Amino acid sequence: MRLSEPRLLIDINHVAVLGGIEERGGALRIGALARHSEVGASPLVARLAPLVHQAIPHIAHPAIRNRGTFGGSLAHADPAAELPACAVALDAVLLLASRRGERKVAARDFFRGIYATALAPDEIVTAIEIPPAPAGGRSVFLELARRRGDYAIAGLAAAARPGDLRLVFFGVGDRPIEAKAATAALQREPAAGRVAAAQAALARDLDPPGDLQADGATKLHLARVLLGRAAAALAA
Amino acid sequence: MSERPLSFLDRPNSYIGRSVPRPNARRLLQGRGTYVDDIRLPRLLHAVFLRSPYAHARIAGIDTAAASRLPGVVRVVTAADLAGLYTPWVGTLSHLKGLKSAPQHPLAQGRACWQGEPVAAVVAESRAQAEDAAAQIAVEWQELAPLASAEAALASGAPAIHAALGDNLAFARAVDTGAVDDAFARADAVVAETFTFARHTGVCLEPRSILAEFDRSERRLTLHCSSQVPHMMKEIAARHFALAETDVRVICRDVGGSYGIKIHVYPDEMATIALALLLGRPVKFVADRLESFVSDIHAREHRVAARMAVSKSGEILAIDIDDLTGIGPYSTYPRTSAIEGNQVVNLTGSWYRCANYRARLRVAFQTKPPMSQYRAVGHPIACAVTEGLVDLAARAIAMDPAELRRRNLIADDAYPCTSPAGLIFEKLSHQRALARMLELMDYAGLRREQAALRARGIHRGIGLASFVEITNPGPAFYGVGGAPISAQDGCTLRLEPGGAVTCAISITEQGQGTETMVAQIVASVLGVALERVRVVTGDTERTPYGGGTWASRGAGIGGEAALQAAKALRANILDLAGAMLQAAPADLDIAQGWIVDAVSGARRIGLDEVGRAGYFRGDTLPPGIQPELVATRHHQPRDYPFAFTNGVQASWLELDIETGFVRLLKHWVVEDCGRVVSPLLVDEQIRGGVVQGLGGALFEECLYDGEGQLLNGTLADYLVPMAGEMPDIEVAHVMTPLAGTELGAKGAGEAGTAGAPAAVMNAINDALAPFGATVAEQPFTPARILRALGRT
Numbered sequence A: 001m002r003l004s005e006p007r008l009l010i011d012i013n014h015v016a017v018l019g020g021i022e023e024r025g026g027a028l029r030i031g032a033l034a035r036h037s038e039v040g041a042s043p044l045v046a047r048l049a050p051l052v053h054q055a056i057p058h059i060a061h062p063a064i065r066n067r068g069t070f071g072g073s074l075a076h077a078d079p080a081a082e083l084p085a086c087a088v089a090l091d092a093v094l095l096l097a098s099r100r101g102e103r104k105v106a107a108r109d110f111f112r113g114i115y116a117t118a119l120a121p122d123e124i125v126t127a128i129e130i131p132p133a134p135a136g137g138r139s140v141f142l143e144l145a146r147r148r149g150d151y152a153i154a155g156l157a158a159a160a161r162p163g164d165l166r167l168v169f170f171g172v173g174d175r176p177i178e179a180k181a182a183t184a185a186l187q188r189e190p191a192a193g194r195v196a197a198a199q200a201a202l203a204r205d206l207d208p209p210g211d212l213q214a215d216g217a218t219k220l221h222l223a224r225v226l227l228g229r230a231a232a233a234l235a236a
Numbered sequence B: 001m002s003e004r005p006l007s008f009l010d011r012p013n014s015y016i017g018r019s020v021p022r023p024n025a026r027r028l029l030q031g032r033g034t035y036v037d038d039i040r041l042p043r044l045l046h047a048v049f050l051r052s053p054y055a056h057a058r059i060a061g062i063d064t065a066a067a068s069r070l071p072g073v074v075r076v077v078t079a080a081d082l083a084g085l086y087t088p089w090v091g092t093l094s095h096l097k098g099l100k101s102a103p104q105h106p107l108a109q110g111r112a113c114w115q116g117e118p119v120a121a122v123v124a125e126s127r128a129q130a131e132d133a134a135a136q137i138a139v140e141w142q143e144l145a146p147l148a149s150a151e152a153a154l155a156s157g158a159p160a161i162h163a164a165l166g167d168n169l170a171f172a173r174a175v176d177t178g179a180v181d182d183a184f185a186r187a188d189a190v191v192a193e194t195f196t197f198a199r200h201t202g203v204c205l206e207p208r209s210i211l212a213e214f215d216r217s218e219r220r221l222t223l224h225c226s227s228q229v230p231h232m233m234k235e236i237a238a239r240h241f242a243l244a245e246t247d248v249r250v251i252c253r254d255v256g257g258s259y260g261i262k263i264h265v266y267p268d269e270m271a272t273i274a275l276a277l278l279l280g281r282p283v284k285f286v287a288d289r290l291e292s293f294v295s296d297i298h299a300r301e302h303r304v305a306a307r308m309a310v311s312k313s314g315e316i317l318a319i320d321i322d323d324l325t326g327i328g329p330y331s332t333y334p335r336t337s338a339i340e341g342n343q344v345v346n347l348t349g350s351w352y353r354c355a356n357y358r359a360r361l362r363v364a365f366q367t368k369p370p371m372s373q374y375r376a377v378g379h380p381i382a383c384a385v386t387e388g389l390v391d392l393a394a395r396a397i398a399m400d401p402a403e404l405r406r407r408n409l410i411a412d413d414a415y416p417c418t419s420p421a422g423l424i425f426e427k428l429s430h431q432r433a434l435a436r437m438l439e440l441m442d443y444a445g446l447r448r449e450q451a452a453l454r455a456r457g458i459h460r461g462i463g464l465a466s467f468v469e470i471t472n473p474g475p476a477f478y479g480v481g482g483a484p485i486s487a488q489d490g491c492t493l494r495l496e497p498g499g500a501v502t503c504a505i506s507i508t509e510q511g512q513g514t515e516t517m518v519a520q521i522v523a524s525v526l527g528v529a530l531e532r533v534r535v536v537t538g539d540t541e542r543t544p545y546g547g548g549t550w551a552s553r554g555a556g557i558g559g560e561a562a563l564q565a566a567k568a569l570r571a572n573i574l575d576l577a578g579a580m581l582q583a584a585p586a587d588l589d590i591a592q593g594w595i596v597d598a599v600s601g602a603r604r605i606g607l608d609e610v611g612r613a614g615y616f617r618g619d620t621l622p623p624g625i626q627p628e629l630v631a632t633r634h635h636q637p638r639d640y641p642f643a644f645t646n647g648v649q650a651s652w653l654e655l656d657i658e659t660g661f662v663r664l665l666k667h668w669v670v671e672d673c674g675r676v677v678s679p680l681l682v683d684e685q686i687r688g689g690v691v692q693g694l695g696g697a698l699f700e701e702c703l704y705d706g707e708g709q710l711l712n713g714t715l716a717d718y719l720v721p722m723a724g725e726m727p728d729i730e731v732a733h734v735m736t737p738l739a740g741t742e743l744g745a746k747g748a749g750e751a752g753t754a755g756a757p758a759a760v761m762n763a764i765n766d767a768l769a770p771f772g773a774t775v776a777e778q779p780f781t782p783a784r785i786l787r788a789l790g791r792t
């Protein structure tokens, strides 16, 4: 398609240390080269990061899930992609490496805008670490796409831990967006008006730009619907 | 012995009416198909086009010097370089009175009129080299004001896109029959709606492709192309490149889908032919997916303001429509771009008894890609307008929509009859089809289920849509207007010495199963096993002359030619066998590859023995016997201009009123295409057609901005319908064989697309009814549905 014409293409497929899914020091470590299909089928991921497990089937189709990588999806940073939102919702940490050494960047600091990340030009993602889901934790993953497998018009990755709730929206901004005002409203308000208050507050968290599928107002509306559904699911 | 001898169609071993495996499926599934891109010839070059990035712009200059110097580049050409190699073409037909268009050329002549118009071409040793070079062509553009919408193009004072034509009105037509104003005046209810249909396009698995090879020594041109109309392409090439008609050969090997995209003359394909002539080397052009979006014909883009008058008792009294459609800057050659609007005028309301009908059509030039015939030309528009109005009318008089249809559909015993716009219907079965549908879908049960679910906040809708489909067009469709488009087709059958049969036929295979259908007919009539019939299509030097496959004409016309050719060959074979066996040919028959006794069925000699005697052992035959083991027959529809089919579709869907998302739960089609040769192939045609119709109703839309720029020209952004969103599609048939042919087959290729959008629209509006909301703008996106619900 000649959309980009890189002068240099480095194939990292055979760098063994970039692969694998394991439990290490209590955290879930997913190698950058782990394929979406591998992540989706992993019992370890299902147990330690159920949100990711729930998200994988929403990524495109099996053929793409067989090739697309966890690290590639994060590094690509499509604002409508599923995994970046999960990474933020789960307080994941990305391991980055370059000839200068290794560093760790929290997912919430990693995404900087449309296709823009904290990666330096000479840096790669080697792995991602996800704190394990605690006992009593719950997660809900919702997205609205015109066709199964499409990027979301609006999506929500929600993770609840005892005393803590993360609502991270995707497809409604230039990066995954944590809905702090809505979350606060959900936690603060009395049960009866809680959801409506959170839906109202969402306007302070999100100002979605329109795209080919929907204008900004429609996206905000859809995000509110998802918020209501996630709240119901988490309360159930 | 039965009293009436069994016909070829219903003999015990007949393949007619049976689903059989497709002989070509194994080859295609094993990846052994040969598409144009698979053809590699010695000294082959590759063409790539530089296309206009603007909807409307003057070309002040083109600098090709840098591009020409790049490695592998053989030639870079602009319009001037091709001058004199061809004659331009104009997309008009004399029977479409008043239709005008401007001459078209392979490359833009100093001005581009749509984003995607080819401006320059690079020919190189490889496609990649040609692409690299195309990026280096420097064009000095001077932007002109675009006229993207049909409304803007027809606004008073709008500049004419082609000054010589005076204005942007390409074609207009008006029909006014009966007493329309009176009927509206005395109606108990009048309903009105403006229906909008987005521009969309056909997305073929194999993009448009052509490989042109010119042998200078003999001035012979061979075109390998992905086309539905090999003989038309031959005529066009001969005509516009001044070649003898016998010096052009068109070969279409496997064709990966077409849907009407591949029946038109495209500038880039004509440029590829010109380049082959210019360079004396074979040149291949395969459109990539991105350029397909801006160079394949588009379709639809209609806005129809419509009204219907109805009485309290449920009589449809009058229909009045006003259709405005935009066709891009040129009327497409040679079929024109006026046909779709013309069909809307012809078809709207034509399945109801209502005699008061008024229609106005305006077809406008605009600066977008040319629009022309795509599967079910005009039908989905006429059907959605008619059936949308019927549902609105039913609501206005509080009558069940199925009942309103029952009261107004033309009675099954009222044929032949003529519609207000002049269509002649030979014999249709609307009432039987509707009755069958209501039973098939359990209409009453669904209504109860709907009511029960509604009480629980689940909003489901039921939509019905009756329709007619134009199939088997005669010469009145294009031929009378001067187009080199044949309405007849031919079939040649040859008995091989070993008893197999080679069948060469002028209709074409583009994935729909033509070859299987033809083989079934030939094998049935000749009494041979299906595997013994080899069907050859898609080669102007190896098949009889004919129209090809479009307008749902393959089975009805080509199938009849095959049937008649098989009868003729059968008679020849029996003549020879009679001479060999000293029996009267009438006392013999052919069954399972054997000459048998007609009465007892006892085997006499094998077909291989007949073939051998005919070809190798003439010495054993009685004097005076000249075996004729080849037979050719042609067929063309004469009694009626078209063979109409009819049917009804129904949709059952669930609407998420919070998100505006539609989930298709089930779709039914009852249709009458006359004799069904292969239930498998017909049902799959119907289903595939429905899916394309659902695409138009829910997903597909070429989104243009006000500057005439396509916003979603990739398969990531242009949403084709995918399996995940498709409902189960149940198909049932009513069979009213076509008179005037022995086979009795009408077409089935477009019925699905014709009725599906209307059924879905009505179902969505049925689900929306409790909210007093309606939608009439296709595709029915979540955003549009939410807007109708007042939620955004």
Ligand SMILES: Cc1cc2nc3c(=O)[nH]c(=O)nc-3n(C[C@H](O)[C@H](O)[C@H](O)COP(=O)(O)OP(=O)(O)OC[C@H]3O[C@@H](n4cnc5c(N)ncnc54)[C@H](O)[C@@H]3O)c2cc1C
Pocket (backbone or CB within 6 Å): A032, A033, A036, A058, A059, A060, A061, A064, A067, A068, A069, A070, A071, A072, A073, A075, A076, A080, A081, A082, A083, A119, A123, A124, A125, A126, A149, A150, A151, A152
């Ligand atoms: C048709 C289609 C549909 C899709 N639908 C979805 C969808 O619904 N949801 C979704 O989330 N995704 C979707 N994707 C994206 C897909 O899931 C992959 O995540 C994406 O294509 C990245 O592929 P990849 O991992 O092979 O990375 P590549 O394509 O190889 O790389 C993508 C970018 O990331 C960089 N990169 C890759 N790996 C690393 C690394 N380890 N460190 C640093 N930089 C790196 C590359 O340089 C490049 O810039 C879709 C893709 C396709 C083709």
